[in-house]
Amino acid sequence: MTEPIAYINGKRHVLPPGRADQTLLYYLREVGFTGAKLGCGEGGCGACTVLVSSFEGGHLHHRSVNACLCPLYAIEGMHVVTVEGIGNTRDGMHPVQERLATAHGSQCGFCTPGFVMSMVALLRAKAPEAPTEEEIEENLAGNLCRCTGYRPILDAFKAFAKVEPAAYTEAAIAASKAANGHHGSNGANGGTNGGTNGRTNGSNGKANGKAGKNGNGKVCPSTGRPCDCGDVDMEGTITSSSKHKEASCGPLTHSRPAVEPIFPAELRKRVPLELELPGAASAWYRPLSLQRLLELKKQHPAAKLVVGNTEVGIEMKFKSLKYPVLIGATHIPELNAFEVDDGGVHIGASVTLTTIMESFKQLISTQPAYKTSTLRAVAEQLRWFAGPPIRNASGIGGNICTASPISDLNPIWMACGATFTLAGAGTGERSVPAKDFFLGYRKVDMQPHEILLKLYVPFNTRQEYVKEFKQAHRRDDDIAIVNAGMRFTMEQQGGVWVVAEAAIAYGGVAPLTILAPKTMAALAGKPIDGATLEAGLKAVQEDVRMDPNAPGGMVEFRRSLAASFLFKGLLYVAQQLEADVPAYSSPFPESYRSAVKPYEREPSHGLQYYSAVPGEDVVGQPYRHQAADEQVCGTAQYVDDIQLPRGALHASLVMSSKPHAKILKLDTAAASAMPGVVGIFSAKDVPGGNDIGPVIKDEELFATDKVVVVGQPIAIVAAETETQAREAAKAVVVEYEDLKPVMDIDDAIKAESFLLPFSHSLNCGDVDSFFASAADDADVLVLEGEARMGGQEHFYLEPNACVVIPAENDEFLSYSSTQCPDAHQKYLSHVLGIPMHKLVVRTKRLGGGFGGKESRSAMINAAAAIPAYHLRKPVRLVLDRDEDMQITGTRHPFMGRYKVGFSPEGKLLACDMKLYCNAGYSMDISHGVLDRALMHADNVYMVPQMRAQGYLCITNIASNTAFRGYGGPQGMVVMENLIEQVACAVGRPVEEVKKLNMYKEGEVTYFGQKLVGSQAERCFQDVWDSSDYTARRTSAAAFNEANRFRKRGLAITPTKFGISFTTKFLNQAGALVHIYTDGTVLVTHGGVEMGQGLHTKVAQVVAHDLKITMAQVYIAETATDKVPNASPTAASASSDMYGAAAADACRQLNERLAPYYEKMPGKTFKEVVMAAYLDRTDLCAHGFYSTPDVSGFGGDMPFNYFCYGAAVAEVELDTLTGDWQILRSDVVMDVGKSLNPSIDIGQVEGAFVQGMGWSCIEELVWGDKQHTWVRPGQLFTRGPGTYKIPTANDIPIDFRVTLLRNSPCERTPMVHSSKAVGEPPFFLGTSVFYALKDACYAARKDAGLEGWFRLDLPATPERLRMACVDDITKAYAPDDLVCKLSC
């Protein structure tokens, strides 16, 4: 047999033997292509995306693929292109890379190679055509970014969109110029600082070309083409949508042949090989004929057929299933056939979902419309089926044969009358109607020796209508909660149009896809009218029955969704019939029409406003992220990209499977004997202290007698390979005796499981006396309320990772993905019993942190140090995504209870609040989180008398930890809830009550800090005006009046966020600045770069202070041997602190250089430095900064200053399903005098989207009393498949961000009057939550429900739909249903 080969980035690779169970990603990283990242291993994040090209049927095919699921042998005979293959910083970047870096589309960079390759694959696949903007957005459905908020990525890629040729005619360009007066100045350089109320409105924020077409856009000064790349107004405010001129608008080509590898000639000529590759774990066969495939299947009935591996791969990795025989079914002509005849379409079982989608679209455009109703339903459903890389790889047969109860397509196949053809050696072919194929949970009518050969999809007849439905947590790339396929055949009987036949199938409501026979019968022969609808809704209640504890939960929601879909289905048919039959008119009111409005989303666009600064000053300029170029090229190194030293071992943790239990036995004997295992270590092997914790030592590194959480480390295995380590860890036997767990805040209150010494409270005035006398005061109203919110997974794209390397004399070097190398150094010192001066921790960059790598990462590093210590070998420990999510903690879930006294106008008089915070099994840094929640529980409102008491609840879930906002958002949510309830009580619009109570300059907060330079009112008014709030409220009301089941909601949400660590001693920072004799400068400081642009900002400060260029300054990494005792990079204060520390070092250096400058007028920095050096001057300085005046928690100045902001969000909600989108968001954020507006805008957008995710999309589900279908204490949502963070499709369609003008901060002179930005905008994302709640109020009003109602965060489709009470929900749940929340 010829050897199996593949090409990678133009180079030939002979594929190694015995790797049938390995993925392409594993191999790529093994051979050094570390650009493709392992973010999740389950096809859900896109970080591993690569381009795969193949030559089939005389044509080249290009597609993006998730390398983490693609089996290595599946690419045999193909060409794989990774991010390294298309360009680099030395030889030239690919235009996609260049454009993404320039447009600020890369922050931490971990997702970046995946985005680049998705875009490159799209361009390749579409060439020579260019994709449309819509296609570009849709193409990113499989790529997650946790940092940017997507807007800059979309902006970057839209430069490659198909432009409207009409926009480039001479006449159009002339018209565009005339319309604008030809703004030719360079926006980045031309403005003056400090515009007062400047704002331009010429750009509509849409991509190049459209503006010109509209005649109201601008002409780019660098290309002469219509564009909207930026403009500066008379007062120095830059309006930017794609930003920064030449680079962004320079002519971009779709490929650069000199860099992008061409398809290898050898592969063009090659005849496909039949493969038979044995292996210890699995053997891989790739037959080339149907006959051979059937023989193999007969020979190995248990064999798995593999096409996309998107099911098989998941089963092998996450369910630990072993498949000794895998059969690649991608090269069988019959299975790849797509044939059309008069009656319908025959589709081979291996045809990919992408091919089906494209072929159906083609047929839809060529066949008579009535014939393609099914095809349209399938194409629409496929649009929301996974992301493109999954659709590109997976075959239709895999979806059918897996028989998942939530398969998106099986309900349509059942409803439309499709048939499946099966084939088996010796038994021939047989056909089974789709409706009879599914027998039980993942059980189908197929014998072990059989395969699915093809499916047949009939065309439709006239007046036969097929409709698909799907509701998921998130629209893009998410599995369904409930889906449906419906077919209605209409005919005229006695002059009346009736349903001749109805076929209705549901997924997600039973262990298999089901038909709804009673409903089908109830509709048959009936006209579509109110009575039929009522009968149908009653029948669907009978057909869709669910146990209250059914797996997946949300039973009331799922049942009512099935009914909503039926309602929509009938509305749809009536509207279709109306369009087809002129005499027919829909019996439903006009206001119902939009209930079946097709989903539409125009490409997202945005505007960014900031103040220009003079061009010569590096401070205030929108420099790109210092490492952006390396990140887009995939050469930026993260911990797991480091080449391991010789003899390195791989580690895996043995973790508890119980939330609370005694350990009766720990047996490592069998595991120790497994191949490759070098050692297994537990508590008894810890040479130093086994007790750990960042503040108090209330945790164990390895559990001894008792476990207190699922996932708690009990031991660690070191082995030669990662697979061996993981297998052995699973083989360690632990016996337990169960103890009663405390799972949530309610349990903790009942058991009084509080950490009282750290549960602080704050008080102002005499709240008890106020409420005692309030009952007798007619001018005082009192109400009580409660607000609950779930946690939030950080979902940094890079999981926790470390490599610990021992050296002589008990020295250790650790490469760690952490926001606090100092904490790691301390942990290592403690557990190893080795002084800190022998331990060095290095962190180059993080693939995101958001607080999640501040303290929890240290235990992982400490665990890895134990085998490194004993075995004296380097040890690598990288958590899998599911492990990371299970054990490293989340944002704290909170419950707030309050009693508030207020005037009849809504003026707050007094408040008594209790905040309960679910800390998890240990304290970690939860006390600080609770303190900050207490100090933000006033948000921007003056409460003359207020008491807030905090309770740290200790429970048996993962120890919760820092997360952007650090408790502040939770405190503010409680106050916003309170304000809304007060507004409802006094019958005033909530906006008015907000204004009425807003802090005035100079007022003192209830925790004693005077507000100096408050921008709260200004931000609120600015965003009110710029968003045109008043007018949009009126038009939303008009829209709601006209639409019964679609509602628009608006909200304006303010924020105030305190900057400083509230633990006083942490407010200190060090920096080291070296000047070298070539005039370059190396800066090292204690802060960690995790995407937030810290290094870029510090470099700007240094370049400014030393009066050199940015190119002369470099920041390589953070290391404990360069800057000792550094505080965590957290609390948003790092730019302030490390910028100031670096400035202090520069001050010293400038003092030393001053005599030489004086002696050498007109000489360059380099010349001056050389003279100083020759004169024996110290060119290294250590700078230090400690934030002045701050008091820490409990004093009258816990914060150095406050940041302010306000946001307006407008949403549209489908009240029948809970589906929604953000029509527009406007943000005004106070960042002082911005050090770098692009970085600041990136932080604002990223934080907003993350805050929106927390409050509206992301839900953690724990095995608790609310979710009994999950194993106790287990986190169900342990990966992107179950835990949904926002995608590009979820961001506001129109996203406008303004950096508040003319707002310098007096407290930060060393960083040029700038303010912090990382955390403060996070809370503004909740404006979307309040807008959604506003839409619910409108829906409830139609149902006759008035007044305040409870809505917990996150506002998932379930909560929203059940809040929009109507006749459908009433059949399944009480009006005040509280949907279950793990809290």
Ligand SMILES: Cc1cc2nc3c(=O)[nH]c(=O)nc-3n(C[C@H](O)[C@H](O)[C@H](O)COP(=O)(O)OP(=O)(O)OC[C@H]3O[C@@H](n4cnc5c(N)ncnc54)[C@H](O)[C@@H]3O)c2cc1C
């Ligand atoms: C990130 C992600 C997102 C997803 N999103 C969705 C979604 O939105 N909606 C949805 O419905 N599904 C979704 N899925 C599930 C999955 O992608 C689909 O079921 C897919 O179509 C499976 O195809 P495959 O080729 O990858 O299957 P494979 O994993 O290759 O095979 C799956 C199973 O089918 C069997 N099989 C395959 N072909 C045949 C055949 N011809 N005859 C007999 N048996 C056969 C195999 O033996 C195997 O048991 C998602 C999966 C992932 C990983």
Ligand code: FES
């Ligand atoms: S690592 Fe492959 S999709 Fe996440």
Ligand code: FES
């Ligand atoms: S830049 Fe996208 S995840 Fe960090």
